[in-house]
Amino acid sequence: MRRVDLVEATMQGWARLNPSQRERFFQADLKAALRLDRLEFRAWLLRRLRHPPLAVPIDPARFAISDRDMALLVEALPLRAGDADRGTRLRDGFPRDGGRSLAGRKMGRGLEHFRKEGARLIPEPTEPDPYAEEAYQLWAVKQQSK
Secondary structure: OOOOOOHHHHHHHOOOOHHHHHHHHHHHHHHHHOOHHHHHHHHHHHHHHHHOOOOOOHHHHHHHOOOHHHHHHHHOOOOHHHHHHOOOOOOOOOOOOHHHHHHHHHOOOOOOHHHHOOOOOEEEEEOOOHHHHHHHHHHHHHHOOO
């Protein structure tokens, strides 16, 4: 587990708060400090630093689009009840280790399986992608040249 400097992380989170949030956090912090022992208070503070409003805001532009980065992004985002109404959901069995390509290769799955199953979009697009066919043709040529 990565070591967190609680003082620095708390001060950075504190700087992102508005005055009313600062007051609320100060009151909660004071109550927790009075009722918890040292280790419990450290755990309490770490939980506060990992969730809004003290947590560092997520900048999706920092993530490269790969299985591992998408898994990290999804784990970090707070999912709300209304997310399902927009049609956003993860496929079952989404790999957390980013090892889908190697596992698929071992099972003999290739580009055609990826095209049918791995690249399926949920919800389905309303219009066909004008570049998809050309992209898969170029990808197949690249794979044949290896």
